[in-house]
Amino acid sequence: MKLQAELTKRENQVAELLAWGAAKKEVAEKLFISTRTVENTARSIYAKTGVQKATELCVWWFCAKCGVPASLDPLKRAFIAGLLLIVLIPRELTGDGDLFRIGRAVRAKTAKIIRARRNGEDENSTDFLNFLTR
Numbered sequence: 001m002k003l004q005a006e007l008t009k010r011e012n013q014v015a016e017l018l019a020w021g022a023a024k025k026e027v028a029e030k031l032f033i034s035t036r037t038v039e040n041t042a043r044s045i046y047a048k049t050g051v052q053k054a055t056e057l058c059v060w061w062f063c064a065k066c067g068v069p070a071s072l073d074p075l076k077r078a079f080i081a082g083l084l085l086i087v088l089i090p091r092e093l094t095g096d097g098d099l100f101r102i103g104r105a106v107r108a109k110t111a112k113i114i115r116a117r118r119n120g121e122d123e124n125s126t127d128f129l130n131f132l133t134r
C-alpha cells in the first residue's frame with residue numbers, strides 16, 4: 001500500500017466515496033458520471049495506491065487522508081489482545097474480577113426492586129446502594 005500516492009481530483013472524489021462505503025452505481029449517480037467511468041477510475045486508483053480490494057481502499061483512504069496510523073498491523077493488534085488476555089484471565093479464574101457475575105447480580109437486584117415498587121411494597125433504595133458497595 002502506497003500512502004503517498006498522488007491521485008487526480010476525480011480519483012480523490014471517487015476514492016472518498018468508495019472508502020465511505022458507496023457502491024459504484026451510487027458514486028456514478030452522485031458525481032454525474034457513468035458506472036463504467038467509476039470502474040475505470042477505481043481501477044486506476046487501485047493501481048496507483050497498490051490496493052486490490054474495496055476494503056483495502058477504505059484502509060488506504062483513512063490512513064492517507066484522515067491521519068489514521070497504519071502502524072497497527074494485525075500482528076501488533078494480536079500482541080495487544082494477548083497482553084489484555086494475560087491480564088484479565090487470571091483475575092477471572094481466581095474470582096477477583098467477577099466482571100460478569102456482578103453484572104448479573106445487579107440486574108437481578110434491580111429487577112427485584114422494580115417488582116417490589118410495582119407491588120406497592122416499600123423497598124429501601126439504600127439497600128441497592130449497599131449491595132453495590134459491598
